[in-house]
Structure formats: structure tokens, C-alpha cells
Amino acid sequence: MKPFSQKLRPILLTCLSLGVGYLTISVTTALLYGVWLSGEGHALTSQFLAFAAISGLGFSTLSGYLVALVAQRAPIAHAAGFALMLTLLWGISTFLVGAAEPIFVSLLNIAIALTGVMTGGLMRLLQVNAQNKAVLDPATEDS
Numbered sequence: 001m002k003p004f005s006q007k008l009r010p011i012l013l014t015c016l017s018l019g020v021g022y023l024t025i026s027v028t029t030a031l032l033y034g035v036w037l038s039g040e041g042h043a044l045t046s047q048f049l050a051f052a053a054i055s056g057l058g059f060s061t062l063s064g065y066l067v068a069l070v071a072q073r074a075p076i077a078h079a080a081g082f083a084l085m086l087t088l089l090w091g092i093s094t095f096l097v098g099a100a101e102p103i104f105v106s107l108l109n110i111a112i113a114l115t116g117v118m119t120g121g122l123m124r125l126l127q128v129n130a131q132n133k134a135v136l137d138p139a140t141e142d143s
Helices: 004-038 046-071 075-097 103-136
Strands: none
Touching: 004 046, 004 075, 046 075, 046 103, 075 103
């Protein structure tokens, strides 16, 4: 029989991975908007929205990868759970609280985050599969 601490470890890693992913995506987004809007004359222009969309895709991919990495198991399932968590949080803040930007910007942010998070989870899955293949069949390594 496993000790209680070993039974609790996967749950704690899952919670930690969701927290790390959320911190990664929210802090980077807040910094991006804070830096851009801190200067005079800076407003939400179409150029900034395009830059924010590209940056958001990169940051959400990083977040999805980190969620899958910290969880140490089931990378796609953890990335999907994180994507669901983001969708719920952003959906609640957009539709119940109300957003300052038009609705299409909020929906675009959600779509970009979902795409990036799942891409990050897929990247981690491919990395784990390559590591497992190298361990199981070391003779096929490139020289």
C-alpha cells in the first residue's frame, strides 16, 4: 500500500501545474499591456492588438508546455484542463462582469489562448514520446 504522501503527489502536481500555467499567462499578459499602455499616446490600436495576439499565442504555448511539464503525466489532459480553466475564467469575466473591449477581442483572446495551450501540451507530449522511444530503443539513436 502506498503512503498517503505518494497518493497525494499527483493531485498536488496537477494543482501546481495549473497555478504555474495561470501565473505564466496572466503575468506576461499584464506586463505586456502595462508596458504598452504606460507611455503617453499609447492606445489600443490595431497594431498593438496584432502584436498582443502574436505574443499571446507565444505566452499561451509556453503556459501549456509548463502545465504539462510540471504535472509530469498526461500532458494533453493537463493542457486541456488548463484550457478549460482559462475558458471558464475569461468567459465569466467577459460575459458576467463585462469587458472594456469589444466582444470579438475577448473571443479572439480565448481562441488564441486555447490554441496556444493545446499546442504547448502537444509539444510536451511529443517530447515525452521521443524520450520514451530513445530509452526503449537506444539502437535507433542518430550517430
